[in-house]
Amino acid sequence: MGRLKRSQVERLFSYYHYLLQHHEGGEANSVSSAELAEFLEIDATQVRKDLAAVGVRGCPRVGYPTKNVIRTIASRIGLGAKHNAVIVGAGRLGGAVAEYSGFTSYGVNFVALFDDDPHKQGAEVGGCPVYPMGKLGPVVRRHQAKLGVITVPDTAAQEVATTLVEAGIQSIWNFAHTQLTVPRDVWVRHEHISTGLAELIYHLKQPRRRRTAAAAAAPR
Amino acid sequence: MGRLKRSQVERLFSYYHYLLQHHEGGEANSVSSAELAEFLEIDATQVRKDLAAVGVRGCPRVGYPTKNVIRTIASRIGLGAKHNAVIVGAGRLGGAVAEYSGFTSYGVNFVALFDDDPHKQGAEVGGCPVYPMGKLGPVVRRHQAKLGVITVPDTAAQEVATTLVEAGIQSIWNFAHTQLTVPRDVWVRHEHISTGLAELIYHLKQPRRRRTAAAAAAPR
DNA sequence: TAGATTGTTAATCGATTAACAATC
DNA sequence: TAGATTGTTAATCGATTAACAATC
Numbered sequence: 001m002g003r004l005k006r007s008q009v010e011r012l013f014s015y016y017h018y019l020l021q022h023h024e025g026g027e028a029n030s031v032s033s034a035e036l037a038e039f040l041e042i043d044a045t046q047v048r049k050d051l052a053a054v055g056v057r058g059c060p061r062v063g064y065p066t067k068n069v070i071r072t073i074a075s076r077i078g079l080g081a082k083h084n085a086v087i088v089g090a091g092r093l094g095g096a097v098a099e100y101s102g103f104t105s106y107g108v109n110f111v112a113l114f115d116d117d118p119h120k121q122g123a124e125v126g127g128c129p130v131y132p133m134g135k136l137g138p139v140v141r142r143h144q145a146k147l148g149v150i151t152v153p154d155t156a157a158q159e160v161a162t163t164l165v166e167a168g169i170q171s172i173w174n175f176a177h178t179q180l181t182v183p184r185d186v187w188v189r190h191e192h193i194s195t196g197l198a199e200l201i202y203h204l205k206q207p208r209r210r211r212t213a214a215a216a217a218a219p220r
Numbered sequence: 221m222g223r224l225k226r227s228q229v230e231r232l233f234s235y236y237h238y239l240l241q242h243h244e245g246g247e248a249n250s251v252s253s254a255e256l257a258e259f260l261e262i263d264a265t266q267v268r269k270d271l272a273a274v275g276v277r278g279c280p281r282v283g284y285p286t287k288n289v290i291r292t293i294a295s296r297i298g299l300g301a302k303h304n305a306v307i308v309g310a311g312r313l314g315g316a317v318a319e320y321s322g323f324t325s326y327g328v329n330f331v332a333l334f335d336d337d338p339h340k341q342g343a344e345v346g347g348c349p350v351y352p353m354g355k356l357g358p359v360v361r362r363h364q365a366k367l368g369v370i371t372v373p374d375t376a377a378q379e380v381a382t383t384l385v386e387a388g389i390q391s392i393w394n395f396a397h398t399q400l401t402v403p404r405d406v407w408v409r410h411e412h413i414s415t416g417l418a419e420l421i422y423h424l425k426q427p428r429r430r431r432t433a434a435a436a437a438a439p440r
Numbered sequence: 441t442a443g444a445t446t447g448t449t450a451a452t453c454g455a456t457t458a459a460c461a462a463t464c
Numbered sequence: 465t466a467g468a469t470t471g472t473t474a475a476t477c478g479a480t481t482a483a484c485a486a487t488c
Contacts, residue, residue, distance in 0.1 A: 198233035
């Protein structure tokens with residue numbers, strides 16, 4: 001089985017998320033590619049290709065076995081495994097990440113937040129202690145955390161990334177709107193949220209017009 | 221001048237952001253397509269095409285006039301105009317959005333948050349009052365807010381979207397991991413953050429390997 | 441069987457990159 | 465001038481969609 005492309009991982013995760021929300025505990029034990037395609041507003045062919053890529057076999061006239069799809073995607077992406085993670089920056093955004101219970105269900109366990117603001121140190125956020133930056137190395141090593149989240153202001157992001165890498169972090173989730181220089185074997189995912197705002201502002205300017213089906217969505 | 225594509229708007233915004241961070245007040249008054257391309261880790265040809273699309277002319281051997289690029293992008297995307305916005309969901313994520321000062325510099329002015337939790341009502345978050353949901357319609361109309369941000373749990377997102385639309389909101393920034401059904405003339409931007417986490421988890425599983433420069437880019 | 445849905449190949453479409461002339 | 469960089473067309477690449485046979 002080959003390595004999945006980024007877009008495939010994202011779509012597979014959306015299938016997984018949809019099935020948990022809409023099929024878990026339901027009476028239907030199969031789902032068609034057309035149903036998943038409608039939810040994501042993509043072509044059903046794409047869904048069939050994605051499912052084929054992870055080895056799920058469907059059944060003509062019936063669809064794909066729901067439980068099997070859920071289980072296969074989870075195992076292929078790695079949603080079952082437990083991963084310890086740390087958050088640097090105990091502001092509201094860092095707190096939101098720490099508190100969001102959904103992440104726990106994907107196997108991610110936040111063990112600590114770090115912040116240089118003494119007022120935040122010692123507090124608990126989402127059940128996690130807030131430590132000063134100096135403790136980052138020891139805490140990461142003790143918990144063997146592999147995932148680091150950066151929710152500090154843009155100007156501090158590079159320094160934080162370097163600290164995380166030195167402590168042994170392998171993957172970084174960067175919410176600062178900066179590029180990061182890291183060793184090649186460290187994976188970085190940029191979550192430049194303000195980019196989304198720019199797009200919204202642009203569309204506020206545009207004359208109202210008929211929108212494509214792709215823009216409107218239909219939850220089941 | 222044609223309508224810009226989503227990907228173009230996102231790249232243009234990144235150029236803008238980069239120039240403000242790295243060139244504003246600096247001595248250099250021009251920037252090359254190669255420099256912008258390196259920052260975004262894309263091809264320089266792409267940058268030249270994007271700038272041509274908004275009508276910025278460069279100078280061979282010199283580059284593009286920095287101030288002109290900044291000004292043109294801002295006006296083309298609409299970053300100069302003032303837009304009132306509201307946030308539904310006064311949890312940590314909603315608070316993070318309200319507090320993030322960067323948005324103000326793009327012309328977005330958050331006028332209020334809404335939450336059904338009585339403990340949150342009456343408080344101030346990022347300088348904005350928190351009201352009960354019942355006040356949403358009047359507040360949106362009074363401020364002529366056109367932009368609505370949804371930071372409530374997934375299960376409540378559709379109901380909130382409907383309420384926002386009824387109040388006259390034209391663009392929705394949806395942080396819940398759900399699709400939304402809205403009239404065709406309402407624009408929705410989905411910010412499914414947990415999708416990013418799924419990608420990170422997947423890469424934690426993968427064998428470490430040399431990464432290409434392109435892989436490090438990862439614009440969302 | 442008939443018909444719905446999968447699985448897969450082919451065609452299309454769009455985005456990215458390469459090439460290179462224009463030009464300051 | 466020489467050379468760096470733009471501007472633009474052509475080529476490539478990949479992703480999406482269409483078509484249709486396979487099959488339960």
